[in-house]
Amino acid sequence: MSLMEKLSLKGRTAIVTGAGQGLGLAYARGLAEMGANIVVAEISEKTGPDAAKELSGLGVKSIFVKTDATKREQLDQAVVAAISLSGTLDIMVNNAGITLWKEAENVSQADWLKLMDINVNAVFYGCQAAFAPMKKQGKGSIINAGSMSAHIVNIPQAQASYNTSKAAVVHLTKSLAIEWAKFGIRVNSISPGYMSGPMAGPFWQDPAIGGVWKRMSPMGRMGEPEELVGVITLLASDAASFTTGSDYVVDGGFICP
Numbered sequence: 001m002s003l004m005e006k007l008s009l010k011g012r013t014a015i016v017t018g019a020g021q022g023l024g025l026a027y028a029r030g031l032a033e034m035g036a037n038i039v040v041a042e043i044s045e046k047t048g049p050d051a052a053k054e055l056s057g058l059g060v061k062s063i064f065v066k067t068d069a070t071k072r073e074q075l076d077q078a079v080v081a082a083i084s085l086s087g088t089l090d091i092m093v094n095n096a097g098i099t100l101w102k103e104a105e106n107v108s109q110a111d112w113l114k115l116m117d118i119n120v121n122a123v124f125y126g127c128q129a130a131f132a133p134m135k136k137q138g139k140g141s142i143i144n145a146g147s148m149s150a151h152i153v154n155i156p157q158a159q160a161s162y163n164t165s166k167a168a169v170v171h172l173t174k175s176l177a178i179e180w181a182k183f184g185i186r187v188n189s190i191s192p193g194y195m196s197g198p199m200a201g202p203f204w205q206d207p208a209i210g211g212v213w214k215r216m217s218p219m220g221r222m223g224e225p226e227e228l229v230g231v232i233t234l235l236a237s238d239a240a241s242f243t244t245g246s247d248y249v250v251d252g253g254f255i256c257p
């Protein structure tokens with residue numbers, strides 16, 4: 001098989017949680033461009049249907065399944081929908097996540113639990129939901145949303161709960177990779193740096209926040225969501241058949257110094 005054939009996702013089916021906007025939508029576009037059908041597993045009824053419509057315009061099948069990724073049974077419904085598209089679930093991207101900037105002493109129990117529920121529990125439930133069909137197929141690729149915050153403590157903003165959640169995702173990914181290698185299921189994570197878009201983008205212009213980030217950034221800029229897509233489509237494909245338990249940091253060199 002040629003490298004181009006190994007990279008192709010034609011006829012495969014992917015679920016992307018939180019694909020209504022931001023990085024999830026960019027990942028879904030990239031996977032669709034490489035030929036994959038997409039289930040948009042998004043909580044927002046405002047963005048989800050439009051995302052699925054746009055992706056269908058790329059010549060693949062795409063549907064919106066309203067999904068709260070913190071609810072295992074709703075993820076199971078997304079899996080049923082994926083299998084109805086092509087008969088398989090080949091790629092699971094557990095992307096949905098939230099952030100919280102608050103000094104640790106002011107983080108309430110409710111704040112902490114909400115963040116861990118979406119950033120950690122939902123990733124675990126997404127992996128679990130994908131397990132049965134992937135085991136049956138003897139093959140599958142799971143990609144979880146880490147962050148460079150799994151590896152560094154960001155400044156100047158205080159975000160201990162977020163950093164902790166992303167470190168948990170990276171280690172969960174490695175743990176599942178070990179448990180599921182024997183079933184042909186690969187589990188990897190992607191750890192972006194500061195990206196343009198609703199989560200981090202607006203702060204880049206603020207000298208007190210973005211100014212600090214810019215001085216610390218070797219490239220002196222944020223990343224564009226499209227700059228993550230090559231890694232996502234590679235990990236999803238057969239070209240990455242020996243890659244599991246890896247965390248791909250894509251941050252313009254931010255965490256190197």
Ligand SMILES: NC(=O)c1ccc[n+]([C@@H]2O[C@H](COP(=O)([O-])OP(=O)(O)OC[C@H]3O[C@@H](n4cnc5c(N)ncnc54)[C@H](O)[C@@H]3O)[C@@H](O)[C@H]2O)c1
Nearest residue numbers: 018020021022023043068069096097145147194195199200
């Ligand atoms: N943007 C960055 O700079 C950056 C950097 C590193 C890591 N990340 C991670 O990448 C992921 C995506 O970030 P983003 O910047 O695109 O965020 P975003 O806020 O732009 O998009 C998140 C999407 O997830 C959806 N969502 C939220 N809760 C959900 C739930 N319970 N179930 C299903 N969908 C839900 C939202 O509706 C939204 O469409 C997150 O896990 C984030 O932590 C982002």
